[in-house]
Amino acid sequence: MTVKPKTPDSSISELVNQLSSQTSRLVRDEMKLATSEFREAAKHAGLGAGLLSVAGLLAILGLGTLVTSAIAGLALVLPLWAAALAIGVLLFVAAGIAGLISKKQLQKTEPLPEQTMASVKQDINEVKEARR
Known part of the structure; x- marks a missing residue:
């Protein structure tokens, strides 16, 4: 972000315009950063949820195997x-x-x-x- 140096000839309207454009740019940059951080977090959350589903499925299969073993033993x-x-x-x-x-x-x-x-x-x- 480039900031024009304040010159003695700068009017208040020019300064307000600079503030407005810099604020807009700052908000856009922060939104881009937040979006990229959200995408990264969502990617990790999706991967974690998928692996948790696999773990749950394997646990159910293991429980079924233990139940079958208990039946066979009895x-x-x-x-x-x-x-x-x-x-x-x-x-x-x-x-x-x-x-x-x-x-x-x-x-x-x-x-x-x-x-x-x-x-x-x-x-x-x-x-x-x-x-x-």
């Missing part, structure tokens, strides 16, 4: 159908317990952070008062 003592039924019931019980715990946790949450909402309302009122 089938040494029980008939295969009974072993599969027992493991299935065990998984449903675990899912039910997790569901009940999550329901209790969700009931404890407040819909909106009251203190933050009050603070924002106060800020809005102060800005409205300042404009009057």
Whole structure:
């Protein structure tokens, strides 16, 4: 960014024009920088989300393998159908317990952070008062 030196002959209108153009250029440059930073962050976030999906899929496959192993191990003592039924019931019980715990946790949450909402309302009122 080049800045013209202030000369004694510069009028106020010229100085205001220079300030306006320099401010516009500064805002455009900052927007370009923010855009490039956002693109870089979005690229990393996309890659991270994709790898997290792969990790989740592999974890599900691993869990399926462990369930199959548990059924096969229990089938040494029980008939295969009974072993599969027992493991299935065990998984449903675990899912039910997790569901009940999550329901209790969700009931404890407040819909909106009251203190933050009050603070924002106060800020809005102060800005409205300042404009009057």
